[in-house]
Amino acid sequence: MPDVRHWRHDDTARFLRVPGADDDKYSRGVVGLRTGSSAYPGAAVLGVEAAWRAGAGFVRYVGEGRAADAVIARRPETVVSSHAAGARVGAWVIGSGTDAASRSRDEERELRDLLDGPAPVVVDAGALDLAPGSRAPLVLTPHRREFERLQDQLGSAADDDRVSAVARVAAELGATVLLKGAQTLIADADGAVIRVEAGTGWLATAGTGDVLGGVLGALLAGNADAATAEVAAAAAWLHGHAGRIASGVSAQGGGPGHPIVALDVAEALPRAIADVIA
Incomplete structure (x- = not known):
């Protein structure tokens, strides 16, 4: 079994910073999202909201119809376009709120272009099936059932041990795999595994994975x-x-907390960042 590194508050602090006098919207990070659909426009809204709230300086959304309209209604500062070609971004988020079964040829062609491009790509939900063989730096974000389907696609042997399983799939893909759950596991292409246990059971609600995608981006x-x-x-x-802040669970784990929705988590991100950089 691979060794597991436990991730903590101080580890996270290294990846957050207060913008300086020389920063502008581009130096703070440009995120592109090709997410959501007419069936699931909320996924686009949640990912875009989270990207802004997590400190991105510029957010571009690629999509049309109900999803694009919903994004502009919620976050009018977002730049919206119908195609990703030519967009200069620091990281892409794709797949959230989409279904591979209803994907058009044009959509697949554009997604494959992103997956073979130079920028890192967060791959979720309806785009996970396109990850094998891609050349971009990838972060796959499956939940348990999606992970099992990915194992089947790869012909990877089933393993009851989550640590060994996620390390094996990451190595086979040559990518980073973030396996969501009560204990989130992140494995890199070399098989090193990190365990994150900062959450709360109240995060087990629809849309929080879309928020995570925006934070990752x-x-x-x-x-x-x-x-x-x-x-x-x-x-x-x-x-x-x-999630803990939104649900009222203290950092020391005291109190049961209360139910939340995904947008609560996105809206709590600035407070979470303030806690880390204080």
Whole structure:
């Protein structure tokens, strides 16, 4: 079994900083999201909201119809376009709120272009099936059932041990894999594994994975020279801490907290960041 590194508050602090006098919106990180759909426009809104709240200086959304309209209604500072071609971004987020079964040829062609490009790509939900063979630096974010389907696609042997399983899949893909759960596991292509336990059970609600995608995009865009798996761990820790803040669970674990929705987590991100950089 691979050794497991436990990720903590102080580890996360290395990937967050206060903007200085020489910063502008581009130096703070540009995030592009190709997420959501007419069936699931909320996924686009949640990812865009989280990217802004996690400190991105510029957010571009690629999409049309209900999803694009919903993004502009919620976050009018977002730049919206119908195609990703020519967009200069520091990191992409794709797949959230989409379904591979309804993907058009044009959509698949554009997604494959992003997956073979130079910028890191956060790959979620309806784009996970396109990850094998891609050349961009990837962070895959499956939940348990999506991870099992990915194992089947790769022909990877089933393993009851989550640590060994995530390390094996990351090595086979040559990518970073973030396996979501009560204990989030992040494995890099060399098989090193990080465990993040900063969250709360109240995060087990629809849309929080879309928020995580936006946080990942923001931190990847803002830490271009850092190890991808470590940036992913910092994003997972920050997302979990925001969930604790939103649900009223103290840092010491006292009190049961209360139910939350995904947008609560996105809105708590600035407070979570303030806690880390204080």
